[in-house]
Amino acid sequence: MSFIEAKNLVHEYFRRDENDNVVDILTAVDNVDMNVEAGQFISILGHNGSGKSTLAKHLNVLLTPSSGTLFVDGKDASDEKNTLDIRQTAGMVFQNPDNQIIASVVEEDVAFGPENIGVPTDEIWQRVEKSLKAVGMWDYREHSPNKLSGGQKQRVAIAGVMAMEPKCIVLDEPTAMLDPDGRKEVLDAVHELNKKKGVTIILITHYMEEVVGSDYVFVMDRGHVVMQGTPREIFSDVETLKEHRLDVPQITELAYELKKSGVDLPDGILTRQELLEALRYLDEN
Amino acid sequence: MALELKDITYKYSAGTAYEITALDHINVTFPDGEFIGIIGHTGSGKSTLVQHLNGLIKATSGEIIYNGQNIYDKDYSMKELRTQVGMVFQYPEHQLFETTVYDDVAFGPKNQGLDDKDVALRTYEAMEAVGFPQELCDVSPFELSGGQKRRVAIAGVMAMKPAVLILDEPTAGLDPMGRDEILNMLKETHERTGNTVILVSHSMEDVANYADRIIVIDKGQIKYNDTPKNVFKHYKDLEKMGLAAPQVTYFMNDLKNAGMPVSTDATTVQEARDEILKLMGR
Numbered sequence: 001m002s003f004i005e006a007k008n009l010v011h012e013y014f015r016r017d018e019n020d021n022v023v024d025i026l027t028a029v030d031n032v033d034m035n036v037e038a039g040q041f042i043s044i045l046g047h048n049g050s051g052k053s054t055l056a057k058h059l060n061v062l063l064t065p066s067s068g069t070l071f072v073d074g075k076d077a078s079d080e081k082n083t084l085d086i087r088q089t090a091g092m093v094f095q096n097p098d099n100q101i102i103a104s105v106v107e108e109d110v111a112f113g114p115e116n117i118g119v120p121t122d123e124i125w126q127r128v129e130k131s132l133k134a135v136g137m138w139d140y141r142e143h144s145p146n147k148l149s150g151g152q153k154q155r156v157a158i159a160g161v162m163a164m165e166p167k168c169i170v171l172d173e174p175t176a177m178l179d180p181d182g183r184k185e186v187l188d189a190v191h192e193l194n195k196k197k198g199v200t201i202i203l204i205t206h207y208m209e210e211v212v213g214s215d216y217v218f219v220m221d222r223g224h225v226v227m228q229g230t231p232r233e234i235f236s237d238v239e240t241l242k243e244h245r246l247d248v249p250q251i252t253e254l255a256y257e258l259k260k261s262g263v264d265l266p267d268g269i270l271t272r273q274e275l276l277e278a279l280r281y282l283d284e285n
Numbered sequence: 286m287a288l289e290l291k292d293i294t295y296k297y298s299a300g301t302a303y304e305i306t307a308l309d310h311i312n313v314t315f316p317d318g319e320f321i322g323i324i325g326h327t328g329s330g331k332s333t334l335v336q337h338l339n340g341l342i343k344a345t346s347g348e349i350i351y352n353g354q355n356i357y358d359k360d361y362s363m364k365e366l367r368t369q370v371g372m373v374f375q376y377p378e379h380q381l382f383e384t385t386v387y388d389d390v391a392f393g394p395k396n397q398g399l400d401d402k403d404v405a406l407r408t409y410e411a412m413e414a415v416g417f418p419q420e421l422c423d424v425s426p427f428e429l430s431g432g433q434k435r436r437v438a439i440a441g442v443m444a445m446k447p448a449v450l451i452l453d454e455p456t457a458g459l460d461p462m463g464r465d466e467i468l469n470m471l472k473e474t475h476e477r478t479g480n481t482v483i484l485v486s487h488s489m490e491d492v493a494n495y496a497d498r499i500i501v502i503d504k505g506q507i508k509y510n511d512t513p514k515n516v517f518k519h520y521k522d523l524e525k526m527g528l529a530a531p532q533v534t535y536f537m538n539d540l541k542n543a544g545m546p547v548s549t550d551a552t553t554v555q556e557a558r559d560e561i562l563k564l565m566g567r
Contacts, residue, residue, distance in 0.1 A: 047460035049430040095458065150327045176458045179326040179487045181527035206460050209532070247461030250490060250532040250554060257558040263565060272536045276543060279561070283545070 001074055003168070003200055004036035004059065008068035011054050011223075028054040030223030031068070036216075038167065041194045041201045043211040043231075046220035047245035052204050055220065059170050059202060060090040073167060088117065090168040091161035095176045097153035106148075106156055107132065107141040113164045124163075131162035134197065135189040151182025155189050162193065168200040169193070175207060183207065208235070208249045212270045219244060236268035251275055288315040288338060288370070288449060288481070293347035295333055295505075307333045309505040311347070315449065320475050320482045322492030322513075325502035326527030331485050332375075334502060335451050338483070339370035368397050371447030375454050377438035378431065386412075386429075386437050387422040393445040411444035412437075414474055416466060432463040439467070443474070449481040456491065464488075468495050493517065493531045493552035501528070514550045533557040540564075 009032040015024035028051045036042050046052040057063040058070055061083045070077040073089045094100055103109035110128045119127065132138040135155040145153055154174055161169055171190065175183040187210055193199045203210065211217055217234045219227035221244045227234055234241070235248045238256045248256065255269040255278070264282060269275045295308040307330045315321060315338075325331040336342045337349060340356055340363045349356045356366055374380065383389035387408060394407040412419060415436040421429075426437050439455060452471070456464040472495055475482045486492050492499055492513065499516045501509040503526040509516045517523070520530035520538075530552070537549040537557055547564050551557040 048432045048458075048463055050460075173458060179527055180489065180529040181326055206458070206464075208461070242462075245460050245462035251536060254533055254536065254554050254557050254561075257554055258561060261558065261562055263562070272532070272539050275536065276539050279540070279545075280543060282565070 001071065002035040003038040003040075003073055004034065004202075005071045006032050006034040006055075006058075006068070007070075008033065009055070009058065009065050009070055010067045011051075011058065011063060012066040013054075027223055029058070032220075032223070032225055034218060034225065036200065036202070038200055039194070039198045040216060041191070041214045042203065043214040043217045044202065044204045044220060045206075045208075045211065045217060045234075045244075045246055050220040050244075051223040052220045053172055054223075056092070056170050056172050056202065056204055059168070060087050060092050062092070088164055089166055090170055091164055091166035093154070093157050093161055093169060093171045093174050095173045097150060097157050097177070100157040100160070101145045101153060104144055105141075106137065106143050106145055109145055109156060110159045110163050113160055117164070127163040127165065128159075131159040132156075134162055134193060135159045136185075149182060150178045151185040154178065154182065154186050158186070158189060158193075162199075166199070168202065170202040170204075172204045173206065174203075175205065175210065183210070187213075208247050208252075211235075212249060219246065221245075231270060232268040235270060287317055287350075287352070289350040290314075290337070291348040291350065293334075293337060293344045293349065295330075295337065295342060296345045299345050307505050308337070308344070311505075311507060313500065313507055313510060315481055315483065317448070317481055318479045320472065320495060320497045321484065322496030322499045323483060323485045323502065324487070324489065324492055324499060324528055329502045329526070330505040331502045332453055333505075335372070335453060335483060335485055338449070338451060339367050339372050341372070368393075368445050369447055370449040370451065371442040371445055373439050373442050373450070373452040373455055375457060377442075377455070378426075378434035381426040381434060381438055381441075384425055385423050386417070386426050389426050389437055390422075390440045390444050393441055397445060407444045407446065408440075411440040414443055415440045415470055432459055435459065435463075435467070446478075447480070449483065451483040451485070453485045454487060455484070456486070456488070464491070471495070489517070489529050490531045493534075501526070513552045517552050518550060 009029055011029040013026045013028055014022050017023050044052045061077050064078055072086045075082040075086055077086055101109050103112060107128050110131055111124050114124045114127050132141055135158050137155050137159055145156055175186050190201055191213060194201045212231050214231055217231055218225050226244060235252045238248050241248060251272055252269055255265050255275050259265045265278050290311050290313050293308055293311040297305045297307055323331050337344055354361060381389050390411055391404050391408040394404045417436045426434060456467055471482055499513055500507060517530040517534045533554055534552055537547055537551050540547045541549050545564060547560055551560050
């Protein structure tokens with residue numbers, strides 16, 4: 001069994017009138033099959049309202065399936081008995097760091113989670129140290145979170161999730177509010193956790209550049225998974241992505257434009273290095 | 286006619302032990318009819334700066350001259366200024382409050398004292414400009430998707446027809462197509478009406494694609510105030526400020542460093558494409 005396994009997963013939102021009669025049903029996640037292996041770095045793309053956040057909220061049981069099944073680390077998400085277990089397995093980081101930080105000192109904020117689940121004090125401090133070091137925020141442990149930059153706050157939020165020692169972290173547009181530096185800090189920290197600690201990562205983003213380093217990508221539209229594959233496979237199909245209101249990284253776009261103008265380039269160029277090599281090759285031959 | 290900042294300094298908690306200088310002797314002019322991008326890392330002072338432009342924050346020292354009048358003069362009408370200089374905040378959809386989309390968009394022009402007919406005209410015009418379907422005008426704004434809410438909120442400011450439209454990260458959190466639609470709409474309105482647009486953004490690609498001129502703010506000071514090409518030339522310096530250049534600008538530098546005779550000043554995909562095609566003799 002895969003680490004995350006969704007089968008025919010459906011989630012419906014009900015709209016009710018004053019008398020609690022259902023007046024409208026919106027199927028936000030519609031028959032989704034999805035397998036994620038432990039240790040993978042997964043990205044989910046999709047336009048606003050495509051259902052990606054609804055799907056993500058199932059992974060730590062903020063929502064439960066209307067029908068279909070979801071297993072996280074072998075546990076059935078529809079079974080209430082598993083709720084707490086799954087929440088400790090899959091931690092979640094949201095868009096706005098200011099809504100996620102609660103304590104007035106960085107290290108206390110990170111300690112909040114483990115303290116709540118009754119981790120012994122000595123171990124809490126070990127976990128705080130490990131987590132803050134993992135995201136490069138150890139030097140700020142005695143700072144006040146509201147004096148930090150957006151990228152730093154978001155890294156503290158990630159450390160807070162790390163301190164719960166989850167096997168998986170789900171990040172829902174963690175960089176949407178950050179400047180270029182902040183985006184890079186957060187992305188580097190997440191990749192580091194994935195590589196060094198083997199944490200499974202599910203990253204939801206609107207920045208196509210952030211997807212390039214993932215192992216596998218799912219594209220959602222109207223609640224369905226409409227494309228899936230490696231970043232190279234996904235970004236090779238510029239036209240289909242645009243139909244789904246998405247985009248490609250700027251370098252991929254440049255290669256695509258050059259190709260349209262008759263330059264003989266391969267599909268799915270993702271990085272500056274790749275485009276440089278492809279152009280040099282053409283130049284030399 | 287223009288919006289002019291003369292020696293503007295702003296200090297938070299001035300005179301206390303917690304005093305922080307957010308803006309440090311800023312001198313800048315926003316001439317009528319320009320599309321200007323403002324970039325700077327989080328905490329650089331760019332949001333503080335734009336909140337000065339319609340008098341939401343009063344400078345600790347310095348003057349702001351709008352159309353020849355000092356807005357800090359005793360008898361200057363701030364209300365008048367705010368209908369002339371419209372501001373769309375970050376996440377403007379959090380400020381929707383009326384029961385229908387129509388009422389929300391109409392709130393601004395109504396407050397300007399226009400009669401019902403003009404209010405209706407302005408409201409529908411603004412909804413059309415942002416690409417919001419008229420048949421949904423009686424829906425509660427709270428039932429809309431994130432992208433639609435954002436449009437309604439922007440329409441609410443545009444309905445006042447401000448001569449200067451300031452937007453603080455209007456596309457944060459939108460999908461790529463939603464981002465392009467909003468920015469194209471701003472550009473189109475700008476070209477049609479000749480309004481001044483001041484766009485605060487964290488996306489280097491967006492300001493490169495849309496702005497005539499870019500102002501770079503760092504530590505409360507203006508570091509650059511120039512065309513996108515001339516600003517992004519200094520990408521190494523921008524990186525030190527927590528910023529960057531568009532990916533294609535980096536790529537043109539990669540080509541040059543690899544010994545290819547290209548000009549490195551491209552800031553958009555089209556410019557980079559044309560320069561590379563030229564290199565390849567096409």
